[in-house]
Amino acid sequence: MDSLLNTTDYYSSVNATNGSGLNDTEGYNQFVQPIWQIALWAIAYCSMVCVSVIGNLVVIWIILAHKRMRTVTNYFLVNLAFAEASMSAFNTVINFAYSVHNEWYFGLGYCRFHNFFPIAAVFTSIYSMTAIALERYMAIIHPLRQRLSSAETRVVIGVIWVLALLLAFPQYYYSTTDQLPGRTVCYIQWPEYTDDTAMDFKKMYSVSVVLLYYFLPLCIMGCAYLVVGLSLWAGTIPGDSTHRYREQLIAKRKVVKMMIVVVCTFAVCWLPYHIYFLLQQFHPDPMQLFEWRYIQQVYLAVLWLAMSSTMYNPIIYCCLNDRFRAGFQKVFCWCPCVPAASYEELELKSTRYLQTQVSVYRASRMETSLSTVLQPTEEERCGAEQPGSPPIIQTTLELTSTSNGSASRSALNPPDSPAYYGRHNMD
Template identity: 30%
Template sequence: MTLMYSNEINEIAKELEATYNATNYTGNTVLTNDDLYDVPVGLIILLSIFYGTISLLAVIGNSLVIWIISTTKSMQTVTNFFISNLALADVVIGLFCIPFQFQAALLQRWNLPEFMCPFCPFVQSISVNVSIFTLTAIAMDRYRAILHPLKAKPSKYVSKLIVSGIWIVSIIISIPFPIALRVFPVTEGRTFNDGKIMQHQKYFCDNTILPNEVMRHYRYFLVLFQYVIPFCVITFIYVQMAIRLWGSKTPGNAQNARDVSLLRNKKRVIKMLIIVVLLFGICWCPLQVYNILQVTWDSVNEYKYINIVWFCSDWLAMSNSCYNPFIYGIYNDRFKREFQRRFPIFRPKPKDNTSEMSEPTTMTMYSNVATIRNCNGYSTRLKEIFNGTEFDEKQNRNYVNIFFLSLLFVKL
C-alpha cells in the first residue's frame, strides 16, 4: 500500500528537475510553491468527484449492512457475521484510506499532519488484509456447509474467535508501515544566469527507517499473502462447491418442492459470494500488478502516462469497498426485505390491484362457513363464492377441500 510517488529520492529529484525545465523562468522571478507544482483544477475536481463518490457509498452502504445484520435476529448467522466483518473493513477504507491517500498522490506531496503518514497506509493494509482473510473464512464456512453438511456447525463464539484472529494477524502483517514511513522534506535549488538561487521544499511520505531491500521483500510478501495465495485458495474452494451444486442431483425421490427450494437458495448464496470474490480479484489486480512492477522495475514511474495508469488502478481498487452492499441487495432476499421494511420508499410498487389480493386464510374460511350456515341456499352461495372474488380458481386445492369439509359438517 504505497503512494505512487514513493520511489527512491533520486527519482523524486528527476521529477522536480523535469518540472523546472518545463517552466520558463526569468532571473528576477521568484515562483511560489503553488506555481511550481500546480495541478489543473479540472483534474482535481474530476478525481475528487470519483473518489468522493466511492468513499461516500462505501461508508453509507456498508454501515447499512452492519446495522441490518446486527439488529435482525434471524440474520445473525455465521456467514452474515463474517459479512458484517467484511463490511466493517470496507467502512474503514472509505473513512481513512480513500480520501487521504488520494489527495497525497494527486498533489504529489504530503500536506496532512505527520502522524497520518504512517497511519493511513497502516490502516489501509489492515483493512485489505481483513477483507481477503474474511472472504477466505466465508468460503471455508460455505465449503463445510455444502460438501460436509453433517459436520457440526461452528458456533457464534468460534466465529468471533476467527474474526478476532483475522484482525490480529492483519495488524501484525501491517506493522512495517508505521515503523518505516515518515514525512521528510526534499529541497531542490536552481541557479539562474544572474547568480540568484531559487530553492523549493516539498514534503513526502516514504520509507526513511528500514533498508530499501527490506521494504522491497516486504512488498513482495504483501502481494502474495494479501492477494495471490488467498485468491487461489478461494477460487479452488468455490470451484469444488460449484461442481457439487451444479453437477449433481438430489438422489431418489427427494426432488420435491422443499428440496428444490433449498438447492435454489444455496446456489443463489454461492452466486452472490462468487461475485463478491470475483469483484475483489478484478478490482485489486491492476494495483497489485503495479506494486510488483514498482519494486522490480524502478523506471516504471518514468513512463509518460503512469499517472493515469496509477489513478485508474487505485480508484478501481478503492471502489471495491462500495460494491458489496448492492450485491447483497440483489442476491440476498432476506437482506432486501429488511432494507425495504426499514426504508419503505424503496419498496416496489404493485403492478396491479389483483396482485395485491391475499390468499384466503383460515379466518376467511370460517367466515364463509358462518355465512353459509345462516343461508338456506347452500348451492347458490357456493356458486357465488367460486364465481366471485372470494376464491380464485388458481388457489391452493387444500383450501377447497377444507371448504367442502366445512360445508358437509354444517349440513350434518
C-alpha cells in the same frame, strides 16, 4: 510510491531523483494536473467513498439489528463491511489528496496510520471472504460435521485482525515524514539495501504481501468454490425430492453464487493495482515509469479501481439476496425510485416482535377447536327406549390445532369413561 495502498514511496522516489518530479527535458510536470481533471477525479473518488461507507454501514445494520440474519456467514460479512467502510472513510480521500497535491498536511501520526491501516483492512477483507468460502465448503461438502458457533466465529475474526495488524506493522514502524523545500512528504523509509546486504527487505516484504493478500487467498477460495460448485450444480435435483429439500438447495446455490461474484469482483479490481506495483518493484529503471507523461492518470485510475472494490459488495448483496434487498428498501424507503419493501414477509423484524406475533398466533390457534357430536342413529334411539338397554353416551370428538398446524385429538373417549380420566391423569 510504495506497493501497498499509498502514494508515499512513489513521491519519495521522484523527489530523490529530481526534487520536484518535474520532467525538465519536456518542460512538463506530469504530476500537476489541470483544475478540471482534479475536479473530475475528486467527484469520482468522493462518490465512491459515499457509496462504500453508506452501503457497508447499511449491511452491518441489516445483519446486527435482525437476529434472523445473524449467521456465521453474515458475521464474516459484518467484518468485511467494517474493514471496507473504514478503509474508504480513513484512507481513500487522504490518498487522493496526497496524489494530487504531492504534499502531506496531516502530521507524522496520521502518516503512520495512513500507511498502516489500509494493509490491515485489505488483509481482513480478503481473509473474511476466505473464511466464508471455507465455512460454505464445510457446510455443503461435510454437512454432518460441527459448524462454527457464534463465539468461535468471533474468535476467528479476532485472529484475522491480529494477523492483519502484525503483517501491517512494518508499514507503521518505517513510516516517517520529511520536510522538503516548500512542502512536507510522508513516505516509508525502508532499511538501506546495499550489495553486501543479504536481502532487499523492501522487495521481500512487498512480494510477501502480494502473495499473502491476493494470490494465496484467491487460490484457496477458488479451490473451495470449485468443489462446492460441482457439488451444487453438477447434478440435477431428484424428481422425488421434497419441497423443503429443493428450497434448501436453491438457497445454498444463491449464497454461493453471491460470494463467487464478490470474490471475482475483488480479484478484478485489485489485479491492475498489484501488477502496477510489481512492475514498479522489478522494473530495471523504475524512474523511467515515473517520467511517463500520463503516469499520474494511470495511477489514479488504478487506485480508484482498487478502492472501488469496497463499494460493490453492498450492491451485490442487494441484487442477489432477497433479505438484504428488503433491508436496503427499508432504509431507502423515503426515495421515490425505491419500490416498497417486503420487510414483513422476509421476517426482518426484531426478535421480540416476531416472538410476540408467534405467541399470539399460537394462542389463537390453540383456542380454536372443532367439536363434533355424534348423534345416535334411529335404531339406537329405539333400542335405548326398550327396557334393560344401556344408556347412550354422547361422544364428543374434539380436534385441537397444535402449534405446527396439525390437528390432535383431545378427546377420543366420552368425558365420563374411565379411559378419558386415565389418559388425562397421565398428562
